[in-house]
Amino acid sequence: MRSPLKDTMSTTPSSPLSPSPASTPEAAPRKRRPPRRVQVTRVQTLSPLMRRITLQGAELEGFEVNDPACYMKLIFPEPGQTEPERPLPDGPRPKSMRTYTPLAVRAGVHEVDVDFVLHGDGPASTWAAQAQPGQVLFLMGPGPGYKVQLDAPSHFLIGDDSALPAFETILASLPAGAQAKVLVEVVDAAEERALQSPAKVTAQWVARGTDNTQAGQALEAALRQAGAPAADARIYLACEAAAMRRIRQLLIEELGVDRSRIVGRGYWKLGTVNHPDHDYGED
Numbered sequence: 001m002r003s004p005l006k007d008t009m010s011t012t013p014s015s016p017l018s019p020s021p022a023s024t025p026e027a028a029p030r031k032r033r034p035p036r037r038v039q040v041t042r043v044q045t046l047s048p049l050m051r052r053i054t055l056q057g058a059e060l061e062g063f064e065v066n067d068p069a070c071y072m073k074l075i076f077p078e079p080g081q082t083e084p085e086r087p088l089p090d091g092p093r094p095k096s097m098r099t100y101t102p103l104a105v106r107a108g109v110h111e112v113d114v115d116f117v118l119h120g121d122g123p124a125s126t127w128a129a130q131a132q133p134g135q136v137l138f139l140m141g142p143g144p145g146y147k148v149q150l151d152a153p154s155h156f157l158i159g160d161d162s163a164l165p166a167f168e169t170i171l172a173s174l175p176a177g178a179q180a181k182v183l184v185e186v187v188d189a190a191e192e193r194a195l196q197s198p199a200k201v202t203a204q205w206v207a208r209g210t211d212n213t214q215a216g217q218a219l220e221a222a223l224r225q226a227g228a229p230a231a232d233a234r235i236y237l238a239c240e241a242a243a244m245r246r247i248r249q250l251l252i253e254e255l256g257v258d259r260s261r262i263v264g265r266g267y268w269k270l271g272t273v274n275h276p277d278h279d280y281g282e283d
């Protein structure tokens, strides 16, 4: 049986950088999205490990986000560069390119906000920790997001700090009258913040601590303790890739959730650089 939720997500391992495979010899390859040069205009500290960075540039003209939890690629400078090189249409894949969620897009003023987790070493996290107005990145995308089932009475968002921006875009898209439960794993209580939505939101924050090898364990424990989610809930699950797989199995095998109600995304992978943007955990 085809999953109604799966149908709303791209299951093709695509990226805004790569043309999708042509299905027939005549089919034109998908047009690559142009790299857009953007400049930092504002840096805000949301919590000790989360920074909101506003990127702005005339090249954001036409950058549109239609679904929540969609993604874009950001290209960071290599050591010794003051700004990254503009990627060429047929050039090599930029080394320091990472996946982020466009949080708020203000088309009129060519701005996009991005929330960065400061997790430690990595070109994106390291750059975000030192970001200052005037610095330049390139941005590509957006790639596909989550088609929220707007008539679903209840939604359950399960994930870690890297998925908080995606959760915020999903929560913003929900109608008043919907119920949303959010279960988020962060390093500690200093990372908790208010979540806005027209829907009625219940948030539960759990602490991972600073040992990333424990990723997902606090989420699993909280889920086991809470028992089966609402039978009508649509679930978006996004966190460390191995944890996402374990939690998906826990939901399906122990808590009796129909797999068609779960959309899973591995947002990062322990010990892996630049985890791909299309890990749905259905292997």
Ligand SMILES: Cc1cc2nc3c(=O)[nH]c(=O)nc-3n(C[C@H](O)[C@H](O)[C@H](O)COP(=O)(O)OP(=O)(O)OC[C@H]3O[C@@H](n4cnc5c(N)ncnc54)[C@H](O)[C@@H]3O)c2cc1C
Pocket: 070, 071, 098, 099, 100, 101, 102, 114, 115, 116, 117, 118, 119, 120, 121, 122, 123, 124, 125, 126, 161, 162, 163, 165, 166, 212, 265, 266, 267, 268, 269, 270, 271, 272, 273, 274, 275, 276, 277, 278
């Ligand atoms: C669709 C999608 C949307 C995303 N949106 C966001 C977003 O809006 N904000 C955001 O902060 N992240 C987001 N991520 C996650 C982000 O792409 C990864 O965390 C990415 O690996 C960060 O790149 P880096 O250069 O800092 O680290 P990398 O060079 O990729 O990795 C270096 C090391 O850091 C570890 N690591 C990477 N990320 C984390 C983390 N979050 N916590 C702990 N350890 C980590 C890796 O395991 C590796 O050992 C998203 C991912 C996807 C797939």
